[in-house]
Amino acid sequence: MSQNVAERIEHALAVQIVRGQRPVGGLLPSVRALAAEFGVTVPTIQRAIAGLEAMRLVEVRHGRGITVLDPHGAGLSLLPVWFEAYRGEIEVLAPILADFLELRRVFTAHLLVKERSRLLAWGPALQVAAAAIPADVSPEALMEADLASTRAILEHTGHFAARALFHTVEQLIRAVPLLVCALYGDPAHHRRTLQAVAAALIAEAGDEERIARVIEAQASWDAAAVQRFRCLVATETA
Numbered sequence: 001m002s003q004n005v006a007e008r009i010e011h012a013l014a015v016q017i018v019r020g021q022r023p024v025g026g027l028l029p030s031v032r033a034l035a036a037e038f039g040v041t042v043p044t045i046q047r048a049i050a051g052l053e054a055m056r057l058v059e060v061r062h063g064r065g066i067t068v069l070d071p072h073g074a075g076l077s078l079l080p081v082w083f084e085a086y087r088g089e090i091e092v093l094a095p096i097l098a099d100f101l102e103l104r105r106v107f108t109a110h111l112l113v114k115e116r117s118r119l120l121a122w123g124p125a126l127q128v129a130a131a132a133i134p135a136d137v138s139p140e141a142l143m144e145a146d147l148a149s150t151r152a153i154l155e156h157t158g159h160f161a162a163r164a165l166f167h168t169v170e171q172l173i174r175a176v177p178l179l180v181c182a183l184y185g186d187p188a189h190h191r192r193t194l195q196a197v198a199a200a201l202i203a204e205a206g207d208e209e210r211i212a213r214v215i216e217a218q219a220s221w222d223a224a225a226v227q228r229f230r231c232l233v234a235t236e237t238a
Contacts, residue, residue, distance in 0.1 A: 006047035009038050011081070013048065017057050018071045018078070018085040028058065028066040076100075076168045080175035088237040094230050097179075101222040104169065105215050107162055112211045115157040122153055123201030130194035139184040143173060146184065178236070182229035193221040 016022045028049075029037065035045045049066060052058045056074045059067045071078060079100065086092040112119055129149055133142065147170055154163045173179050184190060200213035 005040055006044045007051065009034075009040065009045065010048040010051035013052055014055060014057055014071075014078075014081050015085045017052075017068055018081055022068050024068050024070045026068050028068060030065070076165070077171070079168065079172045083172070083176045083179075088233060090230055090233040090237075093233065094226055097182075097229055098222070098226050100169075100172075101225065104165065105218050105222065107165055108218060109211050109215055111157065111159060111162055112214060113207070115159060116207065118157050119153070120201050122156075123198050126194050126198035126201065130191050130198060133187055133191045133194070135187060137187050139180050142184040142187055142190060143180050146190070147173075178229060178232045181232055183225045185228055186224065189221060189224055193217050 013022065013028070017024075022028060028034065031042055031045050031049065034049075035042045038045065049058065049060060053060055055078060057069055057071060057078075059069055061067070071082075079096075082096060083093060126149075129145070133145075137145075150166060151170075154166050173183065196217035197214050200210050200217065203210060203213070205213070
């Protein structure tokens with residue numbers, strides 16, 4: 001139970017740091033002061049601080065205290081915390097989501113060059129997957145199917161960085177329920193996107209044209225997802 005308490009305190013402090021409530025470059029209160037603030041033992045706070053240090057949100061130096069680091073330098077694994085910290089603030093979250101989806105498209109284009117032959121072989125399978133999407137599929141079921149398919153493709157390529165990015169995508173989607181509906185709330189559009197990607201992969205076209213077609217299909221899907229996310233957040237906060 002103590003570990004769960006430490007994790008909750010770690011998460012609360014992480015949210016405060018991301019929101020700027022604990023200023024970058026400043027010092028957190030001492031371990032004893034934090035223990036008094038949260039009403040817990042010193043060892044519990046020490047575990048929480050160790051977690052923040054592992055997330056690269058603080059730096060602990062003997063004799064200098066606990067320094068708050070810039071959360072922008074903590075990496076993509078912190079994205080779920082950003083989405084929780086700014087929950088309901090669509091003008092903050094929508095650009096973050098759009099940037100993240102754009103990064104995914106950049107990786108897609110890179111993979112289409114580096115892993116060309118392996119990815120082209122998946123065209124027919126994507127056609128079959130697209131045709132099998134039922135009109136009444138739930139966002140959750142569509143998400144699971146899409147993640148499983150993407151995972152299989154990336155494992156086939158063996159590309160380390162792409163698989164790491166996919167893991168971050170999966171963590172973010174599972175941690176933020178609104179993203180499930182935003183990304184998978186339109187089965188028809190998802191089907192059209194898969195069909196467009198599959199058609200591009202099997203088309204008799206040059207590599208540049210093929211990549212352009214895939215990215216165009218993804219960009220359309222991403223833009224629609226960001227717009228749905230905006231609407232969902234507006235509805236949730238109304």
